[in-house]
Amino acid sequence: MRAGGLNFREAPEDGGHAGAAPESGGAHTAQAGTGAGTGKAGLIDMDEAFYERVYAQVRQVPPGTVCTYGTIAELAGYPRAAREVGLAMSRVQRAWNLPCHRIVNAKGTLAPSYAFGGKANQRKLLEDEGVTFLDEDTIDMKRHRWPPSNEPEQLSLGI
Numbered sequence: 001m002r003a004g005g006l007n008f009r010e011a012p013e014d015g016g017h018a019g020a021a022p023e024s025g026g027a028h029t030a031q032a033g034t035g036a037g038t039g040k041a042g043l044i045d046m047d048e049a050f051y052e053r054v055y056a057q058v059r060q061v062p063p064g065t066v067c068t069y070g071t072i073a074e075l076a077g078y079p080r081a082a083r084e085v086g087l088a089m090s091r092v093q094r095a096w097n098l099p100c101h102r103i104v105n106a107k108g109t110l111a112p113s114y115a116f117g118g119k120a121n122q123r124k125l126l127e128d129e130g131v132t133f134l135d136e137d138t139i140d141m142k143r144h145r146w147p148p149s150n151e152p153e154q155l156s157l158g159i
Helices: 048-060 069-075 082-090 119-128
Strands: 029-031 043-045
Touching: 043 048, 048 069, 048 082, 069 082
Parallel strands: none
Antiparallel strands: 029 043
């Protein structure tokens, strides 16, 4: 699977999931923080390796869980590249069978209405896997976030 051949300078604000990647190759450059793949100051190379690493992480998200764009970026070796992950997700083709519906923003809200055929469709996909919601658009992140937090829970001492 190859990512598109356009030269992107800025990722979408909301993370996408609407488009499909062209089958041609090419290097991409987008605004990002520092981390693996960092080229010039503040830029990462959104080349085929970037896309493959991101998509490999997306494949790891189990049914019944969700993961944030930022966490996928970190796991792929590109900390602070959440927007670029959103752009990569917007380029996924249906034939790739990636569980894109499991990737959400840090607040745990559903994608914009143009993605997945609408918010209702993404919600149904997640609910069919057992994901629960706090309200109409917000996933119960404490219960369904992947990978689960390794932070120990605060114990109440009853004082």
